[in-house]
Amino acid sequence: MLQVYKKLNKATITVDNALIGESYDFRDHWIHMSNPTDKEIELISRSAGVPEDMIKAALDEEERARIERDDDTGALLVVTDIPFTEEDEDHYTYTTLPFGFISTPDVMITVCLEETSLIDDMLSARFVKDFNLHKRTRFLIQLQYTISKKFVHYLKQIDRASQRVQNVLEKSMKNAELIEMLDLEKSLVYISTSLRSNSVVLDKLPKMTKLFEEDEDLFEDVVIENKQAIEMSNIYRDILSGTMDAYASIISNNLNVVMKVLTSLTLLVAIPSMIGAFWGMNTGVPFEGESWGFWVVIGISVVVCLVAGIVLWKKRFLK
Numbered sequence: 232m233l234q235v236y237k238k239l240n241k242a243t244i245t246v247d248n249a250l251i252g253e254s255y256d257f258r259d260h261w262i263h264m265s266n267p268t269d270k271e272i273e274l275i276s277r278s279a280g281v282p283e284d285m286i287k288a289a290l291d292e293e294e295r296a297r298i299e300r301d302d303d304t305g306a307l308l309v310v311t312d313i314p315f316t317e318e319d320e321d322h323y324t325y326t327t328l329p330f331g332f333i334s335t336p337d338v339m340i341t342v343c344l345e346e347t348s349l350i351d352d353m354l355s356a357r358f359v360k361d362f363n364l365h366k367r368t369r370f371l372i373q374l375q376y377t378i379s380k381k382f383v384h385y386l387k388q389i390d391r392a393s394q395r396v397q398n399v400l401e402k403s404m405k406n407a408e409l410i411e412m413l414d415l416e417k418s419l420v421y422i423s424t425s426l427r428s429n430s431v432v433l434d435k436l437p438k439m440t441k442l443f444e445e446d447e448d449l450f451e452d453v454v455i456e457n458k459q460a461i462e463m464s465n466i467y468r469d470i471l472s473g474t475m476d477a478y479a480s481i482i483s484n485n486l487n488v489v490m491k492v493l494t495s496l497t498l499l500v501a502i503p504s505m506i507g508a509f510w511g512m513n514t515g516v517p518f519e520g521e522s523w524g525f526w527v528v529i530g531i532s533v534v535v536c537l538v539a540g541i542v543l544w545k546k547r548f549l550k
Contacts, residue, residue, distance in 0.1 A: 289331025289342040296428035312425030314385040325418035327425040379456035419468040495548040503532040
């Protein structure tokens with residue numbers, strides 16, 4: 232899908248797609264492409280003078296975060312990871328996707344494989360103030376700041392989700408909640424890895440583009456937010472990993488308790504069977520031929536079971 236934005240009287244408006252064609256003037260526009268078709272990629276590449284490889288870079292799910300400049304066109308490519316939610320059957324899972332930013336002297340292009348709320352956050356100025364499409368470096372820094380804030384926001388959601396699942400698991404162990412905990416732990420691994428990759432790109436950004444004095448404070452905020460997100464992801468991942476290990480130990484201990492009780496009950500049930508087997512031999516046995524012999528054997532079985540039960544209880548095998 233192709234979305235084109237431009238400034239009109241200090242307001243950001245969306246250009247009607249019916250007006251967009253090869254003859255359209257994209258100067259000082261912001262073009263956003265989410266899962267674009269080959270035809271849309273070819274149109275923007277030819278109209279904006281951007282190599283197709285740059286546009287397709289962020290369409291690879293395994294693309295690493297990087298920053299580079301094309302020597303022929305002078306276009307700057309910045310690929311960073313952004314957080315992304317996927318809806319499961321009964322809960323959300325969190326992952327990351329590459330997000331591409333391309334800047335030329337005339338136009339800015341953002342590319343992503345999926346539709347993301349990041350664009351709405353930029354347009355609504357949720358995390359940053361109003362942006363200027365003419366100041367591309369500042370726009371890039373504001374975009375990175377929004378990405379960092381988005382990571383922090385999703386990390387808080389993951390923490391709340393893990394707390395909710397832990398409250399359920401404290402009452403009863405269920406496979407669904409354990410699987411959700413595993414999904415959250417996997418999400419934290421993806422997020423932590425992506426944040427470290429983004430940090431490398433942020434370190435290279437001042438060397439690849441000129442930062443104006445008024446942009447330096449904002450860029451410093453971006454670095455701080457990214458570091459905060461990295462620390463949060465590491466802390467939450469360590470806590471969740473420790474929690475999973477604790478629940479694994481609890482499950483193993485509960486299984487041992489159940490097996491201990493079952494083994495003790497099996498032993499108690501085996502005692503009457505063993506005594507009955509002795510008196511069922513085809514040899515002479517005590518009380519043979521006596522009408523009250525049956526009750527004596529029953530009494531012996533009951534007494535032996537009671538003694539064995541008391542011993543097992545004192546040894547805490549039946550608790």
